[in-house]
Amino acid sequence: MNIVEYVWQDAEGEIRGKTRILDKEFVGKPIPKWRFDGGSTGQATVDKSDCILNPVRVYTGDNVYPVVLCEVLDSNGDPHPTNNRKSLQYSFQTDREDTWVGVEQEFTIAHFAGGPFSPHLNSSKQGNSYCFPTNLAENLVRTHMDLCLVYGIKYAGFNSEVTYGQWEYQIGPDDPVRVADDLVVSRYFLRRVFAYNNIAVTLHPKPFEDYNGAGCHINISTKGTRSGEESLMNLAERFEEFHFEHMEAYGEHNELRMTGKFETADYDEFSIGVGSRNTSIRIPDGDDGVYIEDRRPAANVDPYSAFHEILSTVNCKKEELGNE
Numbered sequence: 445m446n447i448v449e450y451v452w453q454d455a456e457g458e459i460r461g462k463t464r465i466l467d468k469e470f471v472g473k474p475i476p477k478w479r480f481d482g483g484s485t486g487q488a489t490v491d492k493s494d495c496i497l498n499p500v501r502v503y504t505g506d507n508v509y510p511v512v513l514c515e516v517l518d519s520n521g522d523p524h525p526t527n528n529r530k531s532l533q534y535s536f537q538t539d540r541e542d543t544w545v546g547v548e549q550e551f552t553i554a555h556f557a558g559g560p561f562s563p564h565l566n567s568s569k570q571g572n573s574y575c576f577p578t579n580l581a582e583n584l585v586r587t588h589m590d591l592c593l594v595y596g597i598k599y600a601g602f603n604s605e606v607t608y609g610q611w612e613y614q615i616g617p618d619d620p621v622r623v624a625d626d627l628v629v630s631r632y633f634l635r636r637v638f639a640y641n642n643i644a645v646t647l648h649p650k651p652f653e654d655y656n657g658a659g660c661h662i663n664i665s666t667k668g669t670r671s672g673e674e675s676l677m678n679l680a681e682r683f684e685e686f687h688f689e690h691m692e693a694y695g696e697h698n699e700l701r702m703t704g705k706f707e708t709a710d711y712d713e714f715s716i717g718v719g720s721r722n723t724s725i726r727i728p729d730g731d732d733g734v735y736i737e738d739r740r741p742a743a744n745v746d747p748y749s750a751f752h753e754i755l756s757t758v759n760c761k762k763e764e765l766g767n768e
């Protein structure tokens with residue numbers, strides 16, 4: 445049987461998927477394009493609803509059928525306006541710094557045991573569930589990890605988070621297109637694993653006002669920082685000038701999360717610190733660090749838009765400084 449699961453991002457960046465049994469004529473050939481109803485995903489109008497799924501990366505492994513990540517094209521075959529992967533690909537091709545990124549995807553349980561979930565259910569104080577094995581649904585977090593690893597996603601680890609009902613997993617480091625693709629597919633698996641067990645998770649940056657929100661820290665290194673030729677402070681300082689452009693690309697409702705409290709920096713103010721968890725950028729403490737951590741991105745960040753901004757910043761600033 446030749447089963448393929450097509451996966452793509454809708455207008456909101458949420459992940460959609462549909463499954464197809466390929467006819468014999470396609471066996472042994474590249475996975476063909478397909479169509480979907482863009483009127484139901486915010487990507488087209490009902491009267492002209494066809495959008496095209498163009499396979500861009502195939503995920504496969506032992507004893508599983510392939511999952512194919514697709515970019516969305518309009519019915520003329522041009523990149524759809526919601527297709528942010530195209531612009532990332534462009535900046536990736538012109539990246540002179542060999543930038544690597546790694547992400548820390550936080551997420552929060554929203555519905556559990558048939559009703560809305562609240563961290564107030566837990567009587568221990570906030571922080572006690574960070575890296576502590578009493579958090580909810582660790583079995584599903586592990587199932588999700590196994591699925592990611594089977595499919596060759598560059599999954600790097602997980603931990604339970606500060607807010608009860610909140611988790612984090614990491615992906616990378618690798619080149620930005622690979623990490624963005626892996627993150628999108630991992631989010632699809634995340635929804636699937638939890639939904640199969642009647643639990644809903646959310647990537648909302650601030651599900652509960654009085655608890656830590658959910659981010660998606662992006663860690664960044666360049667060939668300069670990895671070889672020791674550029675200091676981490678130098679790399680971090682390149683980001684200051686573009687603070688507001690970055691905030692635009694770092695996720696919806698992020699202002700609810702970035703209050704300067706609960707281990708965040710102020711939304712409106714750029715800051716750098718060493719070992720600090722209340723600054724925009726954290727430089728890991730000690731002399732063995734090779735990457736910086738951008739703590740601003742929200743859990744619902746679109747990785748293609750964010751990495752596009754980051755690559756533009758890392759490369760363009762260098763040019764302005766005349767350091768080429």
Ligand code: ADP
Nearest residue numbers: 544545546547548614615616617663664665735
């Ligand atoms: P934190 O202390 O912020 O919680 P984690 O241990 O959760 O850090 O995550 C570390 C992150 O750093 C991972 O996402 C990993 O992919 C990323 N990372 C590791 N090495 C590099 C590197 N050379 N360049 C970019 N990112 C990296």
Ligand code: MN
Nearest residue numbers: 548612614661
């Ligand atoms: Mn982390």
Ligand code: MN
Nearest residue numbers: 548550605612
């Ligand atoms: Mn975290």
Ligand code: MN
Nearest residue numbers: 548661737739
């Ligand atoms: Mn972090």
